[in-house]
Every structure is written in structure tokens, then in C-alpha cells.
Amino acid sequence: MRPIDWLTQVLEVVAALVVAPLFQGWVNQCRAWLQNRRAPPLWQVYRGIRKLFHKDAVIATNASPLFRVAPYVVFATMLAAAAVIPSMGTRLPFSPAADAIALVGLFATARMFLALAAMDVGTPFGTLGARREMMVGFLAEPALLMVIFVAALTSSTTALPSIAERLATGPITLSPSLAFIGVAFTMVLLAENGRLPIDNPATHLELTMIHEAMLLEYSARHLALMEFASALKLMNYACIGFALFIPWGTATGVTGPFALAAAIPALAAKLVVAGAALALIETASAKLRVFRAPEFLAAAFLFAVLGMLVHLLLGA
Amino acid sequence: MAHTPFVMQLLDSLAALLLLLSFAMLAQRRVATLVELFALQGGVLCAATLLLAWRTGDGNLLLSAALTLSLKVLALPWLLRRMIRRLGVYWDTDPLLNIPGTMLVGVLIVVFSFGLAQPVSALASTATRSAIGIAVAVILLAFLTMITRRKAMSQVIGFLSMENGLFFGAMSATYGMPMVVELGVALDVLVAMLVLGVFFFQIREQFDSLDLDRLESHQGGR
Numbered sequence: 001m002r003p004i005d006w007l008t009q010v011l012e013v014v015a016a017l018v019v020a021p022l023f024q025g026w027v028n029q030c031r032a033w034l035q036n037r038r039a040p041p042l043w044q045v046y047r048g049i050r051k052l053f054h055k056d057a058v059i060a061t062n063a064s065p066l067f068r069v070a071p072y073v074v075f076a077t078m079l080a081a082a083a084v085i086p087s088m089g090t091r092l093p094f095s096p097a098a099d100a101i102a103l104v105g106l107f108a109t110a111r112m113f114l115a116l117a118a119m120d121v122g123t124p125f126g127t128l129g130a131r132r133e134m135m136v137g138f139l140a141e142p143a144l145l146m147v148i149f150v151a152a153l154t155s156s157t158t159a160l161p162s163i164a165e166r167l168a169t170g171p172i173t174l175s176p177s178l179a180f181i182g183v184a185f186t187m188v189l190l191a192e193n194g195r196l197p198i199d200n201p202a203t204h205l206e207l208t209m210i211h212e213a214m215l216l217e218y219s220a221r222h223l224a225l226m227e228f229a230s231a232l233k234l235m236n237y238a239c240i241g242f243a244l245f246i247p248w249g250t251a252t253g254v255t256g257p258f259a260l261a262a263a264i265p266a267l268a269a270k271l272v273v274a275g276a277a278l279a280l281i282e283t284a285s286a287k288l289r290v291f292r293a294p295e296f297l298a299a300a301f302l303f304a305v306l307g308m309l310v311h312l313l314l315g316a
Numbered sequence: 317m318a319h320t321p322f323v324m325q326l327l328d329s330l331a332a333l334l335l336l337l338s339f340a341m342l343a344q345r346r347v348a349t350l351v352e353l354f355a356l357q358g359g360v361l362c363a364a365t366l367l368l369a370w371r372t373g374d375g376n377l378l379l380s381a382a383l384t385l386s387l388k389v390l391a392l393p394w395l396l397r398r399m400i401r402r403l404g405v406y407w408d409t410d411p412l413l414n415i416p417g418t419m420l421v422g423v424l425i426v427v428f429s430f431g432l433a434q435p436v437s438a439l440a441s442t443a444t445r446s447a448i449g450i451a452v453a454v455i456l457l458a459f460l461t462m463i464t465r466r467k468a469m470s471q472v473i474g475f476l477s478m479e480n481g482l483f484f485g486a487m488s489a490t491y492g493m494p495m496v497v498e499l500g501v502a503l504d505v506l507v508a509m510l511v512l513g514v515f516f517f518q519i520r521e522q523f524d525s526l527d528l529d530r531l532e533s534h535q536g537g538r
Binding site (some may be wrong): 173174175176177179180294295298299302305306309310312313314 | 325336339430
């Protein structure tokens with residue numbers, strides 16, 4: 001490993017930490033514009049997190065140690081995932097630690113801790129949120145895995161950096177299977193991050209919330225970490241999407257400092273476009289009833305399976 | 317994969333789109349949307365035929381593209397839309413199997429038909445031979461649409477979509493059937509559509525519904 005690779009690695013993690021709240025702020029801003037509201041400033045998410053860090057934490061008397069540990073575990077998992085995903089360069093010292101399938105496992109670990117912590121205190125809302133989260137999760141995970149399998153089949157490796165590198169350096173082809181799994185991945189991204197057709201991130205309405213219901217018992221620094229972690233998760237998913245479908249612009253192969261310098265504005269441009277697209281999707285769609293969520297995710301799974309079948313048959 | 321020319325990539329994408337539209341038809345509950353999906357499927361089929369005609373320089377394929385356009389994109393959907401308006405059937409009742417279940421069966425059917433088409437594709441010499449499996453899948457999925465629906469209207473649309481799959485299969489296996497056969501099939505479908513239209517009105521008059529379950533309990537010959 002050359003020093004530039006370590007520099008890429010450090011830069012990527014720092015960028016994830018700095019940019020994730022900004023990315024969420026950007027999505028919120030776009031949504032506000034599309035809904036004819038006055039937009040909150042871009043750094044509103046930062047402000048919220050800073051405010052929470054300065055408050056005193058209140059914890060229920062019957063909370064177990066798990067409840068205190070969970071925010072740190074969830075945050076650390078998301079940060080570890082950010083270190084593995086090739087958002088700027090493909091030669092990362094950390095990336096051999098986890099391939100794409102292990103990455104899905106990392107997300108599952110975070111989800112498990114989140115759900116357990118939500119049930120820990122024993123309030124009905126937490127339990128309700130945890131159950132719904134697990135329902136969405138167990139339907140979204142196979143779809144996500146199927147998406148990764150198709151991408152792995154096209155590049156004959158499950159390592160995310162190699163997939164990105166293969167796609168970025170190969171000729172540009174019109175691939176129906178990639179289009180199918182692209183749609184499937186977008187649907188999974190919406191479901192996993194509690195975005196609109198499945199869960200409304202802005203609501204605190206009792207009957208509809210999923211993610212927010214699980215965080216109700218948290219306050220102060222724990223809540224700040226949880227919110228930071230969910231911003232990181234959105235950013236991670238976006239970066240996985242970039243690596244699988246539009247890896248152009250990331251520094252591939254044996255890179256010099258110039259490729260790395262060029263990768264930063266490329267990533268920023270992709271995030272700006274992706275955030276606007278996400279806001280557009282969210283504004284255009286209405287929230288589904290919770291019991292319709294399986295149909296939504298079954299459709300995502302179907303898209304991914306079709307992508308795989310089309311890949312096997314047409315070889316494209 | 318990297319060396320296939322762009323036209324073939326486009327054709328493959330159209331084939332994949334055809335498969336996707338079949339699944340969309342399988343999932344759709346609204347009869348009016350089903351007709352639009354059918355028209356769209358015809359449009360994709362027409363585009364694929366045109367592309368193939370351009371690539372192979374086959375004049376017959378141009379003719380059959382024109383046939384597809386006039387019959388499946390314009391005439392039949394127009395007839396169907398008119399029929400829906402006059403019969404007032406906008407929704408199908410719940411299908412026999414729930415939607416995710418039907419989708420799962422559909423995926424199994426696709427796997428089956430890909431396996432079925434493998435030896436045929438191996439023997440075919442056309443550039444589009446890999447799409448034969450998709451054609452078989454489209455036929456069987458349309459068949460599944462017919463099986464899982466109750467209303468006569470959606471069953472007929474399933475039948476028409478099956479013909480689309482047949483047409484695509486012939487196109488990808490042998491660059492189209494002989495013109496006489498194609499014209500004959502097209503005419504058959506058109507006439508069948510007209511006759512079925514008359515049937516619809518008769519069925520509704522007899523049973524006050526287009527739900528074909530009622531036919532089963534009807535013994536006739538009173």
C-alpha cells in the first residue's frame with residue numbers, strides 16, 4: 001500500500017463524516033423547494049446534531065446497558081461501512097476487510113442493534129417501530145443481496161472496489177440487467193433509509209412512523225449519534241449506488257494525486273444530482289400503507305431477479 | 317458482452333423491456349391500464365422489428381413492423397378501449413392468486429422457459445437467438461395472466477399479449493414467419509377480437525356480469 005492509498009482512505013472517511021449531514025440537508029432543501037416551502041439552510045442537520053450534543057442525556061430507569069451502547073455501535077458500524085465503500089478511490093487499504101456481502105451484514109448488524117435498543121425500554125412505540133423495521137428489513141435484504149449478486153456476476157467478484165473498477169474502465173454498454181438492478185437498488189434505498197413510499201422521515205405521526213418510532217426514547221448525545229448514523233447510512237447507500245452504477249470519476253487503479261483531486265468534485269456532483277433525484281422521487285410519491293410495503297419490496301426483489309435472469313440469458 | 321454492436325445491445329434491451337411489460341401486465345388490476353400496457357408492448361415489439369429489419373436489410377420485416385404498428389398499437393387497443401367504455405368494466409376483481417404470489421410464479425415460469433429455450437437457441441443461427449427464451453417467457457406469462465384473471469376482458473388482453481410473444485419468438489428464431497402466415501395470424505387475431513367483442517355483450521346480457529366464473533355454474537339447455 002502506497003501512502004496515497006492511505007490518504008484516499010483517510011480522506012474518504014473524513015469526507016463521509018463531513019458530507020453526510022450536508023447531503024441530508026441538501027435532500028431536505030430540495031424537498032422544501034419542490035413543495036413550495038422555504039428551505040432550511042444546508043447545515044440545519046449539523047445544527048441539530050450540535051444542539052443535541054450540548055444537552056443532558058435522559059435515560060429511562062429500566063434501560064439496560066444495551067440501550068446505552070446501541071448508538072455507539074450503530075454509529076461505528078456506519079462509519080466502518082463508509083471506510084469500505086469506494087466513493088473516491090478503488091484502492092483502499094480497508095476494502096479487503098469486507099466485500100459487498102459483508103457490507104450487507106454490517107447494515108444488518110446496525111439494524112439489529114437499533115431494533116433491540118428500541119424494544120429495550122419497553123414502550124409500545126419502540127416495539128412497534130422495531131417490528132416494522134424488521135419487517136421492512138427482512139424484505140429489503142434479499143432484494144439488496146440479489147442486486148449485489150447480479151453486479152458480482154457481471155464482474156465475477158464480490159469486492160465492491162473491483163466491481164466499480166471493472167465498470168469504470170470497461171467500454172460503456174447498454175445493459176438491461178444493470179438497468180433492472182438499478183431500479184431495484186433505488187427501491188431498496190428508499191425502503192432501507194426510511195424515505196417516502198415506506199416511511200416519512202419528517203413525520204412524528206403515531207401510526208405511520210417506523211424509524212422515528214425507534215428513536216423516541218433517545219435524547220441528547222445518544223440521539224445525536226443515531227441521527228448522524230442515519231445520515232451516514234443514506235450517504236453510504238448513495239455511494240454504493242455510485243460504485244455499482246456510475247463509478248466514472250472515482251480514482252481507479254494505481255492513482256496519482258491528480259486523479260484523487262479530480263475524484264472529489266466528481267463525488268460532490270454525483271451527490272448533488274442524486275440528492276435532487278431522491279427529493280424528486282419523494283415528492284412525487286405518496287406514503288404507502290404499512291401493509292403495502294411488502295408489495296413494494298416484492299417488486300424490488302422481482303426487478304433484481306429479472307436483472308439476474310436477463311443477465312444469464314442475454315449475457316448483457 | 318463488450319464486443320456486441322450497439323444495435324444488438326438495443327435489441328436485447330427491447331427484449332428485456334418486453335419481459336418487464338409482461339410482468340407489469342401480470343400485476344395490473346385496472347383493465348384500462350392493461351390495455352395501455354398492451355399497446356406499449358406492441359410498440360416495443362414494433363421498434364424491435366424495425367431495428368432488426370434495419371440490421372438484416374430484410375424487407376419482409378419492415379412489412380410486419382407496419383402490420384404490428386397498425387394492428388397492435390392502433391387498431392386493437394382502440395377496439396378494446398371502446399369496448400371498455402361501452403361495457404363499463406374498469407377494474408378486474410381480485411385475481412385468483414394474490415399479486416406477490418403471482419409474481420413469484422411468474423419468476424419460476426421465466427426460469428422454466430429460459431431452460432426450455434436453451435437448446436433451441438443453441439441451434440438457431442440468427443443474431444437474436446438469445447432472445448428466444450424471452451419470447452417463450454412472454455408467451456407463458458401472458459398465459460398466466462389469462463389463468464389468474466376472472467373477467468373476460470383481461471383474459472382477452474392476455475390472449476392478445478400471448479400473440480405478441482409468439483410474434484417475437486418467430487422474429488428472434490427465424491427473422492419472422494413467412495408473410496402469408498403472418499398476415500393470416502394477424503387477420504385471425506382481428507377477427508377473434510371482433511367475435512369476442514360480440515361474445516362479451518352476449519355474456520353480459522345473459523349473466524349481468526363479465527365474470528367468467530358464472531359460466532361454470534351455468535348448465536345450459538333449459
